[in-house]
Amino acid sequence: MEPENESNPREDPRLQALESLLALPAAELRPTLNTAGQLISELLHADKVDVFLIEMSTQCLVAFGTSDTPMARLQKALGLDRMPLANGGRAVQVYETDTPFITGRQEEDPEELPGIKHRLGVRSSLMVPLPIGQETRGVLGVSSAKNDFFTRDDLRFLVAVARWVGMVAHRVELSQELMKLAVKQARRAAAEELITVLAHDMANYLLPLQARIQLIQRRAARKQDLEDLRDADGAASSLRSLTRLIQDLLDVGRLDQGLFTLRPQPVDVAALAREVTTTANTPGHPVEYRGPEELVMIADPERLRQVLENLVANALKHCPEGLPVGIDVQSQNRPEGLWVRLAVTDQGPGIPAEQLPTLFERFAKGPGSTGLGIGLYLARRLAEAHGGTLEVTSKPGDGTRFEIALPEAPPSTG
Structure with a gap:
């Protein structure tokens, strides 16, 4: 059988x-x-x-x-x-x-x-x-x-x-x-390491360069040489932009390595926003502040300024000449306590819907952008470090609104 x-x-x-x-x-x-x-x-x-x-x-x-x-x-x-x-x-x-x-x-x-x-x-x-x-x-x-x-x-x-x-x-x-993803990530990691090293090296040359420009400014002012003074002021402005870019690059590296820390203290957010408005405002690109005279919260003032400056600089790039960029500040009561909302709006062409999901990624670039693509990434990370959020609302042809929502005090301050 x-x-x-x-x-x-x-x-x-x-x-x-x-x-x-x-x-x-x-x-x-x-x-x-x-x-x-x-x-x-x-x-x-x-x-x-x-x-x-x-x-x-x-x-x-x-x-x-x-x-x-x-x-x-x-x-x-x-x-x-x-x-x-x-x-x-x-x-x-x-x-x-x-x-x-x-x-x-x-x-x-x-x-x-x-x-x-x-x-x-x-x-x-x-x-x-x-x-x-x-x-x-x-x-x-x-x-x-x-x-x-x-x-x-x-x-x-x-x-x-x-x-x-x-x-x-x-x-x-x-x-x-x-x-493919592993190769892409390896290339990206190598590029990020190279950029961080270059940023460190470049930072070493900034102070001597700044000192030279200041000497030229003082000499031009003494001689009442308006042409040289104008050129020196322009060089100083470009140096400040370069310094901010290098600082952003170094901050990205510190965030990745877990070395980034906040220095929270009482800060008048309304006054800080007005200062950013005054600094960024030009005849061709007006910047307008809307909000209270005073609004105090616990935050790192330099990091908060960095977030606002990055968002305003981004808005100015995409806003047509003559149209204003707005900074709106307001407080909001939530069940968990007081929150502060800061919004930067422009009347530019807007952001295509397909680019919104990756807009805050490192080295991601929006439409028409010529920068490195770290400003928005860093702005969101800094908002998150404060225990808050950074979100975007945009429609093609209808402008863009970036809104930061922050608790009255970062989590680490209790």
């Missing part, structure tokens, strides 16, 4: 093939799918196996994986390894309807492409949808030059195989995405 649990000999090779599919390395997609196609071809004794994937840019089913067989090589030579959806055919039909297909008389099928029937000589076909991730992304097709070669059992088996091939393809795609 035969043992009850003895396996069916016909099923053993199929199980081994499925195990071999899952054992395929997560390398490049095309070689992996070629290997999968060859495994299936040998298992089903097929003349050709194709793993078709949809190429959305061209609206074609493309044979990304194909068995290494004479019929498959002929298919490629005839250009039948690319099937435009517009041309129809059984493979396209299976993809579009998500329905498996079997035939043993392909030459009699009026729905099949002439090139498949007559030039390739396909007589029997199995085709099933290929799921990758959560969607149908292609078709797994098996062909033979003999009539009535495949059975319904073969079709059911191929449906299962398609799921396994889809898992293999998905694993390869995820592996490639992770590799």
Whole structure:
């Protein structure tokens, strides 16, 4: 008597093939799918196996994986390894309807492409949808030059195989995405380290340069040389901008290394906002303050000034000449206590919706920006260091509003 649990000999090779599919390395997609196609071809004794994937840019089913067989090589030579959806055919039909297909008389099928029937000589076909991730992304097709070669059992088996091939393809795609992400992160980390080192080195030259400019300013003032005085004032202004940029770069490095600390103390936020307004205001780009005469809270005044200056500088870049940038300050009672809200608004072109999710990322640049892309990143991190938030509201053509919300005192002050 035969043992009850003895396996069916016909099923053993199929199980081994499925195990071999899952054992395929997560390398490049095309070689992996070629290997999968060859495994299936040998298992089903097929003349050709194709793993078709949809190429959305061209609206074609493309044979990304194909068995290494004479019929498959002929298919490629005839250009039948690319099937435009517009041309129809059984493979396209299976993809579009998500329905498996079997035939043993392909030459009699009026729905099949002439090139498949007559030039390739396909007589029997199995085709099933290929799921990758959560969607149908292609078709797994098996062909033979003999009539009535495949059975319904073969079709059911191929449906299962398609799921396994889809898992293999998905694993390869995820592996490639992770590799790209790792390379991107490594490059970014190297660039950030280089920028921090350069910022440290550049900072060493700022004090001597500032001292030289101050000497030129005093000499020009003594001689009443208005032209030299104007040029020296311009150089001093540019140096202040450079100093602020280097300070921002160094602060980014300190935040990443956990070396950043606040120095909270009582600060009149209204007075600070008015000072920023006065400093940033120019005839071509007016800056207007709206808020109370006095509003005292506990915060790091220099860091708060840094946040406001970055937001105002960003607004001035994108606001058309002659239109004002606004700084609004107000208090707000919440269940957890008093909060202060500071908003910087402009009447510029606004920010495209697709750029909003990454606007506060490090080195991310808004529309038309020519800077390093750290101002908004740093502003949000500084707001968060105070226990607050920085959010943006913007619509194309309708200006932009950055709003800081801060508790009356940072968490560390109790």
